[in-house]
């Protein structure tokens with residue numbers, strides 16, 4: 001009687017690889033780590049961002065999970081993207097640049113105004129910082145909460161409200177990051193900064209290019225420095 005043919009060992013390995021290939025491919029696609037590494041190298045490190053915690057967070061957080069499905073293919077492009085309700089997720093470099101300025105990390109308490117997709121909040125949380133984030137559009141706030149929880153950043157505390165008033169019950173903060181352009185710096189936010197605290201905020205008319213400003217508080221003295229021209233969606237006020 002004839003025995004069934006015995007394939008050489010290498011043929012079995014080859015067959016196994018062929019079977020597993022679509023699985024591995026799907027994994028790579030769902031994580032898109034290669035694109036993220038290129039984004040950090042080509043858009044962020046090349047433009048001078050050095051803070052290791054910021055770079056590690058930008059490499060770790062799956063940006064494509066924070067944009068609508070229709071934008072997912074462009075998630076790692078060098079530009080802002082629409083996230084619905086007329087709002088945008090900032091360009092990756094701007095997120096990294098602002099993150100580096102406020103030096104997030106364990107033991108730092110940070111307030112964000114403008115949760116949007118939750119991406120910036122996740123980046124801050126990935127550094128080990130304690131993050132509070134306020135969003136004025138309820139639907140965006142609700143979606144961001146679900147997304148942050150699903151990705152393991154449920155510790156981020158969020159609130160659907162007008163961020164003009166800050167978060168008095170949790171103040172003071174080591175740093176405040178504002179991701180919508182305001183004509184002036186809301187006084188309650190300055191008040192809620194710790195002595196030695198920093199705030200990064202785009203200031204200027206919503207219809208023109210604005211200036212990204214770094215505000216520092218020391219005792220009763222508040223100083224500010226202009227960093228670079230930027231374009232952000234307008235800081236809105238609750239009616």
Ligand code: SAH
Pocket residue numbers: 083087088089090113114115116117118119120121134135136137140161162163164179180233234235236237238
């Ligand atoms: N940081 C976000 C990008 C947000 S775009 C991200 O990583 O995706 C700016 C956001 O600020 C918008 O979602 C807008 O609704 C919100 N916003 C504008 N004015 C606000 C206010 N007064 N208080 C809280 N959020 C505000």
